[in-house]
């Protein structure tokens with residue numbers, strides 16, 4: 157049962173990376189889009205792309221936290237105690253990001269739009285960095301078991317955490333650039349298609365380079381996970397690399413739809429690979445998944461909720477995404493005959 | 495965190511928890527009940543071809559998008575805080591306490607998805623299907639409220655688990671955790687509070703508009719829908735509150751002694767309005783209504799009903815003198831403001847019965863314009879009664895607050911940062927809502943639909959005016 161719930165947790169983390177992550181990445185492109193004049197067009201595409209669905213994507217984070225604290229409360233307590241600083245920063249960043257985004261959409265004066273935009277964009281980088289650093293702290297075994305606190309600083313300021321943070325920012329940027337190519341195409345804005353395509357290509361190369369450098373960092377600093385990645389999780393690592401390269405190739409050839417799917421595959425298999433690599437530990441080498449798990453009735457409840465969610469939520473999410481895409485298409489038609 | 499001033503985290507953790515909860519809870523009634531009111535307007539718009547009602551529903555859904563976003567991020571902070579501030583509580587009891595939250599997560603998903611769909615749907619769906627996409631928001635709001643409050647009720651009346659000799663939670667019974675003894679009445683009381691507070695908050699905005707001379711049908715209708723919802727909720731709330739108070743009398747005697755300011759066990763206990771407890775166990779000040787506290791506690795026994803006093807509990811298992819005074823004052827505020835809102839609702843109902851219209855003099859509109867704030871204060875006060883009245887326990891009889899708290903001495907820093915950030919967000923939220931309302935007024939009865947969730951305009955750089963005109967045209 158504990159294993160099943162660990163898979164559910166992993167599912168949530170992956171979904172958050174794929175959907176929430178892309179929203180954060182869009183904030184990154186917003187941040188570096190340049191001055192108000194020059195950046196207006198990319199910002200507008202970004203605004204359109206994440207506007208309607210970020211709330212729903214954000215709930216994956218809540219899902220992950222709740223499953224973690226209900227299913228594996230001991231691990232949750234240790235993580236929260238040790239990583240107080242990056243988690244607090246992430247929470248503050250989320251407030252700043254969510255509210256400034258909602259506000260920016262509503263104000264029409266340029267100067268205040270710009271202020272909200274700046275808050276939105278900078279917190280969009282801060283939050284994934286902190287999340288990645290937290291992941292790095294866990295992966296490198298710096299969070300002790302038993303609801304005890306590890307070192308409040310070196311637990312998240314260390315090679316693996318820095319790797320995790322940078323990789324998170326870069327991967328989010330890559331994912332979202334690929335999605336934005338797609339969105340710009342639906343908006344029939346060829347300049348922006350090209351704009352984001354170029355950025356997606358660069359981001360994928362940077363992500364690949366960081367990941368390659370990461371192998372060395374993990375070898376030095378997080379041996380358990382390194383060993384896992386080079387044995388049990390090796391197939392996933394290979395899949396991820398192949399998907400990444402494939403997506404790069406398709407981007408170069410301007411085959412955007414395939415590039416999007418492959419990009420998602422690349423990211424998903426890295427995240428799942430991390431989980432597999434640190435198996436059977438939830439906190440590597442100090443706390444096993446089975447030891448951290450709640451009593452069975454609690455786990456069964458989580459599973460039931462998850463199944464109900466799969467039946468009720470996934471189709472609703474699908475409906476939302478379909479309407480989201482459709483509205484774009486129909487608006488195009490409307491503007492054509494106007 | 496050696497270089498940060500090492501400050502005892504406990505009082506800061508309490509303050510941070512209280513502050514962030516008190517903020518989140520203001521947004522909650524809007525998230526729970528506004529969709530329902532928008533649907534009432536929406537229904538009327540379709541059934542009676544009422545253009546004002548349609549405009550109301552559309553604008554309300556746009557405001558909702560903004561308040562919902564702020565509600566969601568403040569709620570996320572709370573989720574983090576359970577771990578950041580109370581790690582030992584979560585580490586030990588997360589297995590049980592987390593269960594209602596898992597279910598709540600489901601409802602959050604539904605709510606977030608359907609709010610987006612509903613706001614989209616204005617342009618994309620036919621009227622009735624669109625109306626129905628709003629219904630899950632209402633259901634999710636109810637389900638979400640009931641399940642979070644079930645978690646809070648569990649802290650008051652923990653159930654559905656046993657502790658083994660190592661002090662670990664074993665033998666969890668999820669249904670008993672969720673349906674703990676305090677849950678039914680507490681959840682119902684909060685659910686009705688959400689409709690009451692949401693209704694009065696929105697009605698008070700339109701009452702303010704009418705006082706400033708905006709008395710067109712649009713404003714009257716906005717007032718009418720919101721105030722009617724609130725006026726129906728208020729008497730029910732008084733009844734449920736009364737039941738809840740008797741339940742507390744029977745099951746949480748410590749809290750009840752604090753509520754009624756009873757230092758020593760006695761019968762024929764007076765209801766003390768205001769007044770305060772001194773450290774030596776005497777009560778001074780305040781207005782006493784003889785025998786009333788006993789009568790209310792058990793009407794069948796009347797004045798002979800005994801009430802346990804604070805001194806029948808060990809000093810380290812009951813609230814401190816200051817906490818008792820806080821609880822008692824909060825209680826007076828909740829019941830006092832509740833009574834005034836009840837009288838206002840009666841006035842409104844009487845006007846309907848006798849004059850077939852709602853009162854529109856400034857004698858009525860002024861209190862109506864203040865009712866929103868009053869309702870929020872009553873709700874906050876109610877939560878203070880529950881939370882401070884539970885002290886010193888975080889889980890009654892199982893864990894004290896100080897055992898639960900984090901050891902991170904930097905909590906005071908996060909407290910200061912969060913207060914500063916929230917004040918900024920709150921001020922901006924008010925300004926943004928006001929800007930929106932000004933813009934709406936300038937637009938007259940045109941609708942524009944590009945809120946945070948709104949459909950995209952045709953081209954990323956083109957202005958939306960064309961879009962606006964189209965929507966305006968297809969509205970009827």
Ligand code: HDD
Pocket residue numbers: 643650676679680681683684687690691731732734735736738739740742749828829831832833869870872873874875876877878879880881883
């Ligand atoms: C607008 C809001 C509002 C109004 C008018 C009232 N209440 Fe209330 N009350 C709440 C809003 C509230 C609340 C904020 O929703 C609380 C906090 C926890 C809860 O479940 O409900 C609450 C808690 C609460 C508690 C503590 C429950 C516990 O700790 O277990 C009692 C005994 C009452 N209420 C009783 C009453 C009575 C006798 C009222 C009127 C005569 C009343 N309330 C009006």
Ligand code: HEM
Pocket residue numbers: 508509511512515516519580642643645646874877878881882884885887888895
């Ligand atoms: C489901 C809802 C809620 C849950 C699960 C919850 C949980 C908690 C927890 C865990 C604490 C810290 C432990 C303690 O001090 O007892 C706390 C404290 C507190 N909460 Fe709540 N709370 C909820 C709703 C609210 C709301 C809406 C308010 C609004 C004002 C509130 C006001 C407070 C206050 C004032 C304290 C500090 C009490 C003190 O330490 O003296 N709570 N709550």
Ligand code: HEM
Pocket residue numbers: 211214215218515518519521522524525526561562563564565566567568569570571572573602603605606635638639640642643684
């Ligand atoms: C300590 C207690 C609480 C926690 C941990 C909490 C957690 C959350 C979270 C994570 C969200 C965001 C959901 C999203 O992303 O859409 C949220 C929003 C919400 N919460 Fe809370 N919450 C607490 C107290 C309450 C209480 C007491 C209520 C109601 C009675 C409530 C009702 C809601 C509602 C309705 C929303 C939806 C957002 C909105 O409409 O404003 N929460 N809360």
